Amino acid sequence: MRWIWIDKFIEFDSGKRAVAVKNVTLAEEHLHDHFPGFCVMPETLMIEAMAQTAGILVGEARNFEEKVILAKIKKADFFDYVRPGDTLRLEAKIETITTEAASTSGKITCEEKTIAEIDLMFSHIDKNLAGKDFPEENFVFTDMFKSLLRGMNIRKETPH
């Protein structure tokens, strides 16, 4: 997770839920090929957007000390197309979080319309692969990601 595919967080309830926004634009080159004359956002990239929203939520819950890796797509159901100009609202909730992993549920909407339901599982890899070494530094959460939260001034803030 070293590229940012969501634009900003608009709600962030630490350890519980987060809402991010992703604006889809025709300036994204892949849309021209997917498909020529009929541009729709690839579903895999909707999963990526949810993985970033939920992944940051999970990482923040442990103060970004864990290396949080997407481990399993539990569910990915898609109900509608996403076209250039659409604004996606990505809502992720933590269902379970333990020392070694977290499970999240998520919903993508566009102007109140449900676009997708995506449930994921994340692994805290240092806690799961006994005997295998990973670099000390947290290569998952670079400063880039933390700035996404800092920039919004919502780090550790819990809306009521």
Next chain:
Amino acid sequence: MAMSRDEIFKQVQEVLVDALGVDDDEITPEATLMGDLGAESIDFLDIVFRLEKAFGIKIPREELFPAENLMNNSELISNGKLTEKGLAELKDKMPHTDLAAFEKDPDINKLGDLFTVNAIVNFVENKTGSGE
């Protein structure tokens, strides 16, 4: 109210259908999670989380699927087989599983076969106190 064994099995079946993407008729009591149902390591955690939710129980790490810990401990394994100590440890950790057949040839490659649907049902029955 305590659940019947049949009710527990049905609920476990539902959990496994969702977690592993298999058909419910594949989930027989004897089916092994890894061999027959294709479970991988992350699926075990997924199953634990789902069982906790479905039955309203807490399952501490390593209680339901303790094999990973055993396999990473050189004291408990020699020449690809569990040592006496390893076997004792396994028996202690998996009281809900019948280990008689495994004991005769404690090959660690066969450890995966111990995790059957039945073992989960036994475990849940025990946890929810329905077994009494």
